[in-house]
Amino acid sequence: MIEVRGLTKRYGEVLAVDGLDFTVRPGEVTGFLGPNGSGKSTTMRMILGLDAPTSGTATVGGRPVAEHPVPLRAVGALLDAGAVLPSRSARHHLLALAASNGLPRRRVDAVLDQVGLSDVASRPAGTYSLGMRQRLGIAGALLGDPPVLVLDEPLNGLDPEGIVWMRRLMRHMAVEGRAVMMSSHLMGEVELTVDHLVVIGRGRLIADTGTADFVASVAGREVVVRSPRSAELTDRLTAAGAAVRTGQDGEGHGGNVLAVTGLDAARIGALAAAAGVELHELAPRQRSLEDAFMELTRDSVDYASEGEYASRAGSVSEGEAAR
Helix, strand or coil, rough: CCCEEEEEECCEEEEEEEEEEEEEECCEEEEECCCCCHHHHHHHHHHHHCCCCCCEEEEECCHHHCCCCHHHHCCEEEECCCCCCCCCEHHHHHHHHHHCCCCHHHHHCCCHHCCCCHHCCCHHHHCCCCHHHHHHHHHHHHHHCCCEEEEECCCCCCCHHHHHHHHHHHHHHHHCCCCEEHHHCCCCHHHHHHCCEEECCEEEEEEEEEEEEHHHHHEEEEEEEEEEHHHHHHHHHHHCEEEEEEECCCCCCHHHHEECCCCCCHHHHHHHHHHHHCCCCEEEEEHHHHHHHHHCHHHCCCCCCCCHHHHHHHHCCCCHCCC
C-alpha cells in the first residue's frame, strides 16, 4: 500500500505539490491523473524516494522506500523507459538490477518472458523501438515481484496489442492483491483499466474517488438532440430546467446539435412533441472519463490553446454527438 500524507514539495518560489493526502490500496489499479505541470511526476518521485519532500510523508508498505532493505522487492517503478545504457543488452541491464538488489538470476528470464522480450534479450537496448523499451522498463519494475507498482505512462509507445497486454497485466497484478498506481493521458484506457482515481491540479488534490463515481458526479448523463428548430427547442428545454450546450451541425442536415443534461430522453421527446418541434436525433449519451476530467481540471491547466476549454464547456460537435 502507498500512503501519502500532507506531501508538499517546493522548488524556490514554485509550490509543485501542495499538501497531498491519498492512499493506493492493494487489490486496486489507481489512476493518478492531472494536466501537464500538475505535479504528478514530482509526487511519484517522492513516493519512490528519488526526491525529498519539503514536508509531509510518502510511505510504501508502512515505511519510506529508502528504509526497505531490498527496494525492488517493496516497489517496482517505471518512470523513464529510456533510462538504459543503449549499448547494454536487455538481459544484462536486468542482470545488473538483479545483482544490485540481491535478486536471483532466474527472475531475469522470468520477467523477459513475461513482457515478451525473450527472443531479443541479447540485442542492445539502443536498437529497441519505443514500445520495446517500454516493455523493458516494465520488466525492470516486475523484477523483484513487488507488492506495489508505480507506473508513469506505462502505455506510451505501445501498439494496440501491447496496450491490451499492459491493461490485462495491470488488472492481473491487482487481482493478485498488489497495489498498482499508474498515470496516463490516455483517458479511454484509464477508464477501461482503473478502479480508483486520484486527480490533482497545480499540486493540489481535486478528486479521490471511484472511477464510475467520478464520471457520474462530475459529468452526469447527457442526451444528444438534433432539430431544424433547435433555437425554439433550446428555449423550451431551458424553461423546463435543462442545461443545453449547442454546436453547429456538421453534416448538412440543418439546425444545430444540442447536448442536454437535466432531462431524460423521454421528457425531451415529450416537450418537443407538445411544441410540434421535429426531431432528427434523440440519443442518450453517457459522458466519458475524458469529458469529466476536462471539466473538472479546466481551471488547473497551465498550457492550453486559446478557446480550448471554452469550446469544451460551451459547445458539442457532431463528432462528439456520434461518440
